[in-house]
Amino acid sequence: MLVLLVDRLGDGVVVIGPDQAVVWMNRAMERLFGVSGYETIGMNAVEFISLCVSPNLQGGEDLKADFIGSCFFCENIPTRRYRISRNPCRGIWVEYSSTVIPSGPNRGARLDTFHVSQDSGRLETNLQEYRQRYDFLETVSSDLVVCLDPGLAIRSVSPSARLLLGYNPGDLAGKHLSSIMTPESIAEFQKACFLDRVSRGSTGRSVLPGNVRTIEATLTDMQRQPVAVIFGFALVGDDEGNPAGTIAVAHRKSGNQSDEHLWQEVCSQFNRNIEHLACLGDRIKNPLAVIIGLAGMQDGAAARQIAEQAQIIDRIVTELDQGYVASLNVRQFLRKHYHLEDDAQPRVTPPKSGSA
Numbered sequence: 001m002l003v004l005l006v007d008r009l010g011d012g013v014v015v016i017g018p019d020q021a022v023v024w025m026n027r028a029m030e031r032l033f034g035v036s037g038y039e040t041i042g043m044n045a046v047e048f049i050s051l052c053v054s055p056n057l058q059g060g061e062d063l064k065a066d067f068i069g070s071c072f073f074c075e076n077i078p079t080r081r082y083r084i085s086r087n088p089c090r091g092i093w094v095e096y097s098s099t100v101i102p103s104g105p106n107r108g109a110r111l112d113t114f115h116v117s118q119d120s121g122r123l124e125t126n127l128q129e130y131r132q133r134y135d136f137l138e139t140v141s142s143d144l145v146v147c148l149d150p151g152l153a154i155r156s157v158s159p160s161a162r163l164l165l166g167y168n169p170g171d172l173a174g175k176h177l178s179s180i181m182t183p184e185s186i187a188e189f190q191k192a193c194f195l196d197r198v199s200r201g202s203t204g205r206s207v208l209p210g211n212v213r214t215i216e217a218t219l220t221d222m223q224r225q226p227v228a229v230i231f232g233f234a235l236v237g238d239d240e241g242n243p244a245g246t247i248a249v250a251h252r253k254s255g256n257q258s259d260e261h262l263w264q265e266v267c268s269q270f271n272r273n274i275e276h277l278a279c280l281g282d283r284i285k286n287p288l289a290v291i292i293g294l295a296g297m298q299d300g301a302a303a304r305q306i307a308e309q310a311q312i313i314d315r316i317v318t319e320l321d322q323g324y325v326a327s328l329n330v331r332q333f334l335r336k337h338y339h340l341e342d343d344a345q346p347r348v349t350p351p352k353s354g355s356a
Helices: 002-007 027-033 045-056 060-073 120-140 183-199 257-296 301-338
Strands: 012-016 022-025 077-084 093-100 110-116 144-148 154-157 213-220 226-237 243-252
Touching (some): 027 045, 027 110, 045 060, 060 077, 060 093, 183 226, 257 301
Antiparallel strands (some): 077 093, 093 110, 144 243, 226 243
């Protein structure tokens, strides 16, 4: 009765004998991994895991390594979570564990279970929700959103393509990126994609949103006129971490020279203000330390008042220090996202708060 009950479970179950050979498995195990119990009974357990189980799991090599080690040391394997990569069970998550019989005539035998994760359906629901959110953002965005396959063929384009380039989004689906981007910009884009992969030490593994890179590019509208844009993109990987495509956003670059000049002036002034904050703090602290030192050498009410006023000044300088640090953080943000120029670097060491 127990065998019949286990055989009807939705979770995969494998019994391994003391000689480390497969003794029995249930039908759920056969369905999950596409194996036949008749063909695997008597197979060495390490061989069974290596040939029938680990190739069908994402990260299956880790499971195989854990299993070999546990057999050698006769240890249990705590719960590990893997995703099945084979059809028709592709995308299902299982929680694997292995329990060893530590003593008695069956010492060394083990029970392996592959528990079908209860939230696997929820994961698929989350994926659908993310897709709906992406579609919504693509629809309402004023910037051009382009989804590309690994060969730079356009999978989809946001409705803003009409305003920016004059194209109907459906007319661009299936076309190569070169239909809306100049060859020079495509070359720069491919170079940036390559550098992105190299910088992360992989062949393209990425999970949305991934590392967002930004380049300046030139698109071409329906009349083949150039459109200067800031082209931000992130590489996307499939379930197994292989390159699956790219999601890019194109924001029109302002061509107003007066605006560009004003922006440069603001950046330069911002850098000067940061430098002045640092210098001001340093120039106040040295004489302030002398004043406090001299006051400490004197007695009486006047000396105490001097010390009290010096402490007030010290708190003000500390606030200046905090403003300096905050300004540095703002400048770092502007450099990262808005290409703030580095033409006016501070030439002083950042002051330390409360050093008076």
